[in-house]
Amino acid sequence: MNQCQEAIDLFNSLLYSSSGIRPDNVALVSVLSVCAQLGNLEQGREVHDYVIQNGIQMDALLSTGLVDFYAKCGYIENAINIFETSSEKNLFTWNALLLGFAVHGDGKACLDYFSRMIKDGVRPDGVSVMGVLVGCSHAGLICEARKLFCSMETIYGVRRELKHYGCMADLFGRAGLIGEALEMIKHMPIQGDIYTWGALLAGCRRHGMVEIAEEAAKQVQKLNPEDGGVYSVMVDIYANSDMWDDVAKTRSSIKTKRIKKNAACSLIKLNGVSYEFIAGDESHPQTNEIYMVLSGLVRGIAPNPPSCHQHPANGESA
Structure with missing residues (x-):
């Protein structure tokens, strides 16, 4: 991430060099990825224009790069157009669009395109399922997410991973099903990670569940003792519940332990x-x-x- 601008500068120097060397699809996709990370819509559009003006073949790799770029920059309609007009698509192209819908909270589109993907004979992987679960979480489609989560191994042959449990914890937390989220985490076949417990903690913050929040916070602290964000969350939870003594104790712990917050x-x-x-x-x-x-x-x-x-x-x- 620290050298994204250098990558763009190098790409631009290649375009205007007199060496006769021109970027191939790997280079084009690489700079599109950088533009997506930076949210640099103008530069990404210039890359797209270069592809069109030079009649570069739109293979699955390049289609995926453009879908991913436009989706991450907030232009989901452009991403859909690229996807629908591309003659070459692979699993990664489908995943890029599914994740794009997920980021924009369009759970229905996630489900629709996931169904299309299955009908087209493309076998989903863990990223595909995660995209749909995230989309369902943001759209509040609890039943649909439960159904996919329960059937992902038996029907689609996709093994449940921590990221999928984290998505479900986030979904339950957003919906106020804090107890169900806690039970799921406790009965997971693998130990919960910081994202799973963090999703539960976020749900507790949203719905004011102090006791479960304290348990989730302890787990997050065990996994990442230097995480200052968890203390800020607990301060908010205590303050919203008028537990001012606990607010004071938590703030005192921040000073005593010299915990630093992650700066945005x-x-x-x-x-x-x-x-x-x-x-x-x-x-x-x-x-x-x-x-x-x-x-x-x-x-x-x-x-x-x-x-x-x-x-x-x-x-x-x-």
Whole structure:
């Protein structure tokens, strides 16, 4: 992630070099992946235009890269168009679209395309099932997710992994089925990871389940003792339940143990130039001007809205 811009610069220098060397589909997909990570819609579109203008064959690899790029940048209709018009598709192309629907919370589309995928004779894998479960979770399709989760091994031959249990924990947590989520985690054939317990903790935070939240928080702390986020979550849970003594104790623990929070990082693009900021960072010489532009954007009066893409520092999830 630290060298994404360098990858784009290298790609652009290749396009305009006099060496006669031109990027192949592997290079094109690589730079599309970088653009998807950065949310750099303009650069990705330039790559797509290059493909069209040069009559480059749209094989399954390139189709997958474009579907993934547009889906991650929020242009799901473009991703669908690329998918539907591509003569070559493979499992990865289907997965890219399924994950795109999942990110956008379109659980119905996930289910519809998953059914199409099966009818077309494409055998799903763990990523396919995860995409559908995530989509169902965001759309509140509990029964559909339960059905897929229960049948994924017997019907589709896809082994349940921690990521699938994590998806179900997230689904149950969002729906307020905290007890069911806890029972599932306790009876898992494998030990729960930080994402599974973290999903349960998030559900407890959403629905104010203090006792189960405390249990989930202990598990998260065991798995990652340096995670400062869990303390912030517990402070919120205690505060929302008017448990002020526990709020004070938790805050005291943060200071005593010198726990650091993971700082979020944002990218903002102004006049074609990308800037990166850590949360609370005011070191940029034009901080005030950027703040005014963003404030205007919120009020709907910014003349040229910047393109923003937020991601966590050091690869952590926001």
